[in-house]
Amino acid sequence: MLHTPHAPTSRPRASSRRLRAALLASAVSVCLVAASAPPVPLGVGDRLFPHLGNPGYDVAAYDLSFTYSGKNDEPLKAVTTIDARTTADLDRFNLDFAHGKVESVEVDGAPASFTPVGEDLVVTPVDALEEGERMRITVRHSSDPVPPKKREGGWVRTADGLAMANQADAAHLVFPCNDHPSDKALFTIRVTAPDGHTAVASGAPADVDRAGGTTTWTYRTRHPMATELAQVSIGRSAVLHRTGPHGLPVRDVVPAEHRAALEPWLTKTPSQITWMESKVGRYPFETYGLLVADTVTGFQLETQTLSLFEKDLFTERAYPRWYVESIMVHELAHQWFGNSVSPHRWSDLWLNEGHATWYEALYAQEKADKPLRARMKAAYGASDGWRAAGGPPAAPKPPEPGSKIGIFRSNIYDGAALVLYALRQEIGSPAFERVERAWVTRHRDATATTADFVRLASEIAGRDLGGFLHPWLYGEKTPPMPGHPDWKPSAAGGARTE
Numbered sequence: 001m002l003h004t005p006h007a008p009t010s011r012p013r014a015s016s017r018r019l020r021a022a023l024l025a026s027a028v029s030v031c032l033v034a035a036s037a038p039p040v041p042l043g044v045g046d047r048l049f050p051h052l053g054n055p056g057y058d059v060a061a062y063d064l065s066f067t068y069s070g071k072n073d074e075p076l077k078a079v080t081t082i083d084a085r086t087t088a089d090l091d092r093f094n095l096d097f098a099h100g101k102v103e104s105v106e107v108d109g110a111p112a113s114f115t116p117v118g119e120d121l122v123v124t125p126v127d128a129l130e131e132g133e134r135m136r137i138t139v140r141h142s143s144d145p146v147p148p149k150k151r152e153g154g155w156v157r158t159a160d161g162l163a164m165a166n167q168a169d170a171a172h173l174v175f176p177c178n179d180h181p182s183d184k185a186l187f188t189i190r191v192t193a194p195d196g197h198t199a200v201a202s203g204a205p206a207d208v209d210r211a212g213g214t215t216t217w218t219y220r221t222r223h224p225m226a227t228e229l230a231q232v233s234i235g236r237s238a239v240l241h242r243t244g245p246h247g248l249p250v251r252d253v254v255p256a257e258h259r260a261a262l263e264p265w266l267t268k269t270p271s272q273i274t275w276m277e278s279k280v281g282r283y284p285f286e287t288y289g290l291l292v293a294d295t296v297t298g299f300q301l302e303t304q305t306l307s308l309f310e311k312d313l314f315t316e317r318a319y320p321r322w323y324v325e326s327i328m329v330h331e332l333a334h335q336w337f338g339n340s341v342s343p344h345r346w347s348d349l350w351l352n353e354g355h356a357t358w359y360e361a362l363y364a365q366e367k368a369d370k371p372l373r374a375r376m377k378a379a380y381g382a383s384d385g386w387r388a389a390g391g392p393p394a395a396p397k398p399p400e401p402g403s404k405i406g407i408f409r410s411n412i413y414d415g416a417a418l419v420l421y422a423l424r425q426e427i428g429s430p431a432f433e434r435v436e437r438a439w440v441t442r443h444r445d446a447t448a449t450t451a452d453f454v455r456l457a458s459e460i461a462g463r464d465l466g467g468f469l470h471p472w473l474y475g476e477k478t479p480p481m482p483g484h485p486d487w488k489p490s491a492a493g494g495a496r497t498e
């Protein structure tokens with residue numbers, strides 16, 4: 001296929017040069033060149049999601065205001081304000097936004113024109129912007145909790161309201177944004193809801209304002225957050241407070257009617273945080289807790305400071321206790337791995353899921369006698385099959401259109417934990433543990449790449465590990481496991497696609 005060449009608006013001369021070259025190359029009539037380039041969806045160059053994020057600016061802060069009617073199938077009224085700094089001269093720019101009506105857009109207080117194109121909203125301010133300028137974008141829009149056809153994510157409708165699940169590419173179904181984890185920003189989130197509802201969002205509570213039958217709750221993050229990790233819960237909720245290590249506020253949000261059944265699980269969080277801190281160091285955010293949603297999602301999600309869990313994980317008796325606890329630790333571990341340290345590109349997702357799976361499995365080993373080595377041996381057997389189905393851990397295949405699993409396949413879970421196991425086998429536990437602690441310290445509140453991880457591991461091991469790690473991260477076949485020459489890929493591998 002030949003795609004329309006991207007025509008970034010950021011540098012008009014460069015873009016028209018690039019466009020002209022592309023048009024000549026494809027032998028399209030050159031008279032098109034004279035016209036200004038039509039608005040097109042843009043991206044930051046993510047191999048897996050080419051249209052996520054946008055060039056030309058860097059968001060510093062989002063201010064999201066939602067007004068909820070009390071019915072979770074009606075669009076919310078919303079105002080999204082974005083404070084950004086331009087990183088190029090711009091006569092127009094794109095936001096990611098794909099599911100809601102836009103009423104108006106202002107740039108620095110002046111009305112701007114806007115055109116939806118694909119999953120982008122192309123905004124043209126009255127005055128062109130220069131590189132390095134601050135700009136404030138205000139978008140008045142609706143935010144529709146009923147998902148578009150063949151698309152999932154964004155708002156999740158629960159029995160008593162709404163929650164959010166934006167990973168990997170759905171925040172822009174909820175609010176206009178630069179929807180890529182490489183552009184983290186501070187968030188202020190305001191929700192107005194009728195009396196009887198409670199709203200909680202990522203970050204710490206900043207204000208509660210009751211007036212005329214409604215309440216407005218305001219939350220603010222103290223650390224930058226990726227759009228995919230934002231959480232907003234609206235429901236008939238109980239908000240439960242307890243204290244974690246060194247006075248950390250722990251806040252759970254649960255359907256009020258299920259509070260008693262959930263309480264025995266919720267009490268485990270403080271000691272799980274203590275356990276994670278003993279492995280990798282201080283918890284990175286201002287608060288933690290579980291958002292338990294009465295809905296069937298089929299997944300749990302590490303939304304920042306407030307992880308989303310489906311209620312049935314805790315109330316369905318079929319799940320063994322050790323399994324549920326290790327899943328709780330998986331989402332908790334993501335607060336360090338994935339949230340505080342975010343992937344620079346979605347191909348770096350193995351750094352999120354490999355580490356979360358690692359601590360999930362380590363917790364199960366230490367607390368429930370489920371040997372890590374046995375799990376890793378099984379993963380080794382399946383790894384060639386996972387690589388064939390989903391690509392190697394650090395170069396996953398693009399998501400299949402319409403697939404529920406998307407890029408979240410076994411190659412980046414146990415397949416990536418296996419890479420960490422191989423690294424530990426190669427450099428020994430003390431050095432491996434130093435790598436883990438240094439990783440979350442060095443890249444705290446930032447984004448990092450697979451190359452950054454290889455560099456850090458090499459630095460701590462005192463030798464170049466590129467030659468060792470590259471086949472583990474990018475190879476079609478699983479390399480031999482150091483210390484376990486008897487481990488063999490299973491001949492049955494290859495069928496599993498999940």
Ligand SMILES: [Zn+2]
Nearest residue numbers: 330334353356
């Ligand atoms: Zn995970």
